[in-house]
Structure formats: C-alpha cells, structure tokens
Amino acid sequence: MKKQLKIASFSIQYDTKPTTTCPIKIDSATYIEDKVLPKYLIGECDMTLPQFYQAACPQLTATDYVLSDGYQQIIRRFPHTNQVRLTLGTDAIYIIKAVPIYIEVKDYVQALIHPERFSEMSLEVAKIKNLKPIMQEEIIQLNTYKRKQLLLNGQYSERTLLDVTHSNNVQTIQNQLVYERELYDFAHYQYAGMIGFLPEYAIHTYEQFHEAYGQYIYSATLTKSGETIPLVWPDYLYHRPENHLEFGVLAESTPRYQSFEYWQENDSVTVTILADGFEDVSFETKLKKPQNIRPQLSQNIYLMTETLSLTIDQGVLQELTEQTCQFEIVSPEKVKQNANELNYTITAKALLLDCNQFSRPGFYQLQLMSPTYGEMLFLFKIQLEEQA
Template sequence: MNEIKINDNIIAYDTVATERCSVKINDQLYIEDKVYPRYFIGETTMTFFDFYRADCPNVQETDYHLSETFQQIIGRFPHTNQQKIMVNENKYSMKHVPIYVTGKDYIVAQIKQEAYPEFKEKFKKIQSLVPVLEEDTVSITGYKRKRLFLDGTYGSRVLLEEKIGQNVHPIQDKLEYVNELYSFAHYSYAAMVQFLPEYEINTYDQFHEAYGKFVYSFTVTKNGQTIPLLWPDYLYHKPENHLEFGLLANTKEPRYQLFDHWETNEIVKIDILAEGFEDVQFETHLKQPMSFPPKLSKSEYTFGEVICLSLDPRLVKELAEEKADFELFKTKKTSENGYSLAFELEDERLLLPSAQFEKPGRFQLRITSESFGQLLFLFMIKQEG
C-alpha cells in the first residue's frame, strides 16, 4: 500500500479507486478519506515576469529587462517601496508576494515529484508556510493571493474567502484620475492619480506617507490586453503630491505599442496595487485619435526663432475657430492666453515667434480640445550666443 505523510497524517493512496482509497483527487489518483489541508499559504519572492504572467500573457520575459535609460533614472529616483520591490541584474523582482497552494495539488506533487520539478523548486522557496484546514479558512489573514499551480506558474491574485477583503484600508473613493495628456514630451498618453482636494494631501511627503510608499504595481488594460508599467513608467517625485505615469511613444518595445493606435471612446483601465490597501481601478474613455502625433520642430530655440508645432489639421481648425483652449505657461503658476499671442496657423502647423517673449527661459504650451484631449509641449528659449 502506498502512503504519504501530510503534516502528522499518514494517508494511503492508489492509482485506482479501492475500498480504502475512495476519494478522487484526479483520474489517476485516489486517496483514503482523511482530513488534509484545504490550502497551504505563505509568501515568496518572484520575478515580475512570474508575477504578471497570468494577467499579461503577451508580455515576454525580455520585456521586463530595464533599459540603460531606466537604470540611470532609477539611480536618481529609486522605487519608493523597496520593502516590496528590488532590482537584481537589471530586472525587477517582487518580494513578500502572498501565495497559496491547494491541498489537492500538494498531494499530487508529493506523490509524483519527478513530474512537477518547477512546482517543487518554487514550493521550497515559500516562506512562512502554513497549512489551512477547511474549518480554519475563516482565520486566514492578508488580502489577495496568487495560486502556485502544478506547472510552476502563478495565477491571478484572488481572495480565498470573501471576508478577507475587509483586511485592507479602503482608498478608492479618496483618489481621482486627472490630467490626461494625449501628447506630452516622449509620451503618447499620460495621466495622474492624486487624492481628492478635501483630503489635503498637498506635498510629496504627505502623499508618500498616505499612499505612495505602499504602491508596488501599476498596470494599464486596453482592448483586452494588460501591460505592466515599470518604475519609472510610473513614479512620484519631489515636490509633487501625485502619482504620474506615461506610455512612451516612438519605441519598438512591445509594452508601449498598445498605444500606437486607438479608437474614439475606447476603454482604458488603470489598476494600482498597494500593500495594505484595497486594489484601485480607474476607467477612462480615450479621445479621438489624431491623424499623426503632434510634434515641436525641436525642444530648444534661440531667441528670435519661430516655434513650429505640427498638428492635426482638424485641431488647427479648432484653434482658428478658437474652440480649443490655448495657453502658454511661463512658470507653473503663471499662464497667458495663447490667443493673445502673435501666432500663425497653416494647414498642419502652429507658428509662434519667440521674439515676442520678454526673456529666454523654459515654457509650456498647452492645447485642450474637447475632441482630442489635452496636449502639453515643453520647450526652451535660449539667448543667442
């Protein structure tokens, strides 16, 4: 008679149903009717590829490698949740990920260890492993957990019991999704998440302590595909009081190509995970796509040069009819109505002579259209010589 030991129980098993082994585990395995754990729970460290694989099946392992540019940025702005996130050999890993294994899978893997080497290897790495009997499920702590399957992959995060959802702080109703940008610097789409004004989270330190330092995951879902953003695709930094993110334009990296094209009113979902807080999700409808990405002729102009901005002719028409908002920011707090400036409109261009500005400096040009959304362009005017 074949037997295995689970906790302190010796359980007999067979490959066919017998009088003693009458409980079916699968088509090739039957065990005797004895109590065994419903779950084994614990936590582990895993790569981002393993963490996101169930929800982002189209993203390859190489897509998580950090580019040289990202490595440089991380050197200046390291991830603020280093309790959860670590960088090793130019790749991110997630620490303290809550996981579970079903009792049935554990039994199968114990009996046929040679058939499930990846499961065996990952199971050995589980920390704080605790068996949970059926009657003990009400005492499970924590929040959502990822299941370790027999093939060594992890599933999506789930609540093992409904009441576990009460173990985290509510946050969704305190946050808002704002400042969507359909062209900004190197990004094809960007936006921000911040606290509602009544919560008076006005500084970097306040945001960091209230929520930011607990954030460890940010994903964007469009057209049924979910893509993970890597810090600094999303980040917050001094002196700002919000979380911001952007999808890079003009890149061959597959993670960003989902935003190369979109349809009017296409739904985009933003999901944010933070340790100790409920999952946060925002949903937005994309504005009308432009026929080509708007672009400044360059980012630095010599005083006296003409600033040239290429624009969709439909947006040029809105400017000609003054249907779009048009602003020039000299600093973050001082702006000027763009329509009060000297400018010319051509079929696909906005021309703005820099000689009309009082002095050189950094400027922001913002156009907000009901049809095409908000566009923000950054440029510098330098003194000649």
C-alpha cells in the first residue's frame, strides 16, 4: 500500500513492493518513488563517551568509562576546562555535547518506515537537535568539519569529512605543536607524554596555553597495535603553572588500558587530540624497550641522613655503569646536578645516592635519560628530621 513520508520540507512516497509510482528499491521490503532527495540529514547530538568511541573501541563497555572515586576527587581540584563540550553524567561517565552528525537519507527513510526493525536508530534520531536536509550540491558550502554518521544499528561511525574542502573550515595548529617529552614508569603511569607549543609561539604560561588551545580540547586518544585507548580527563589534563598538555596510561590492568600492558621496543603509538575549531592533531612515536621490572624508589620521603635507593632494570644499571644512561637531580629551586656532580653508587640491583648531598629540605626530582629505555622521572621529598 502506497504511503507518504515527510522529511523536513521534503516528502516521499513509498510502498512495500515495486510499483510504477515507487520503483526504487531501498531494501527487500521498501520501495520509494524516483525523485531527487537530500543526500544527508545533518544535526547535533549529545553522546556519552562509550557512544563517541564505540567505532574505535568496540571491545569496551560503558563501565570501562566510569570515573573512579580517585579520579572524581581529582576533577574537583582540576575540573575539565572545556565545560562547553564536556559534562560529567550522574553515572560518572562523561558526555560530549553537540557532536556533529549526519544520516544517509535512505537509512533515515528505512528507520522511519520500519521503527520496529531499527528501534536503536529511532531512539538516537529522537535525540538529534537541529536536524535538517542537505542536497548534494549544498554539501561543499557547509561551514563544518568532521561528522559522525548515525548508522541503522543505532551506533555512530568514526568522524569523517563530508567533503575534503571542509578541512579548510578549521584552524591549523599541528605545525605549531611539538611532542615535548615522553616518560616511562612515571609515578602511577606506565607511559606518559607532554604536548606543547614550539618556542617561537611564546606560549609560556598556563593562561596562554588555555587561551590558545587548551580550553577547546575535548578528546585525547592513544592508538597502539591497532587498538585505541580513549583517555578521559584527568588521564589527560593541563594545570597551573604548566604550559602544555599532559597525558598518560595508568599502570593498571583494566580493559581501557589493556593494549598498553605489554609492548615491544619500536612499537608505534599515535597520540590524537581533538579540539573545537581546530584540525585534528596527531603525533606518532616509537616506544622504547620495556623494563623487566618496574623501577621503584625505596621510599618517597627521605631524611638527610638516609640513602636514596632506586631499584631498576639490569639493563638500565648497565647503562648507568657505562655512563650511556645519564641522570640528574633537580632541586626545589629547579637547579640541576648531573651525575658528575653527585656522589652515587651502583649496586647489582639499585642506584644509591646519599641524601646529605642535597642542599636543603624540599621536593626533588631524579631524572634518568636512557637511550634504550627512555626517560624516567621520580619525585621524592627530603626532610631534616622524621615527622610524627
């Protein structure tokens, strides 16, 4: 039986079998009239992180995105800086607001005609705001960037350009940024990195970074061995007084970090940053050799009469002995002392430093730079006497 369907200002006749009026086959049970229709319907939709990353991370479930109690405490002190796009839902899962989307008109027609077959898509269509039809010739004129496609199964594709010229609708920034630093086995992280501006752009403070780029960031991911790790704030963040974005993968055995539990030397990792009004930014790096044991300070607080002990991989100890691995101490005043200026001992299992050579109490950094195992950073505190 012939029926009519309205799509915004357009209408189309359809039937369950081919007829003179409806000769164009959409699927085995749907035929439409032969007329020029819009190419897409476009709009915006709020998405949870599981929805936003589902195409890239199909192995993850909604519970994998729930912020831990520890993370929720951190964001009370360091809330996400893009409040326009990101909000934390009542289930402790982030929501990305106003994600640009598009729908193939033929899919939209099927979902409207057969809501019982495409119920998940129908539910998503109901959430879309500002849905409007776009003719083929209008696509190039859109002031838009990448969009996610709503599919018949109710899921969203990865972001894509509807026309290659749309890449010109955002600011370029990749060539202004640099992958400043990467750290291995830093604090609670097995891998961490920093992205900032090249020196010539004079972004020296938190406020400058925030105004130039930081406040627009709403997504950060790492991709290793073909698997994408979605980072959630504060897996990535920037904070005073720093002038760069920091990110890391926690040393935890959870599904979201699973692809980083093991790696081999020279495995490729791609870091991707998304920000409103800017082109997507990506950096590729090669991982250093993993250590057989996780390096560990004997304690986090030392008296000046004690000895700092860093237990570390045999390969690093060998490099320290051969002086191919460099190390230095950074004082609370940011004064650096390299190995040649320090009294230290290398044992079969650890690097030892007498704490009485440090100038005063306070927070110090121990930095190791290994050509094989990468850069390592350890934070510790020196006290004059034991505190109750």
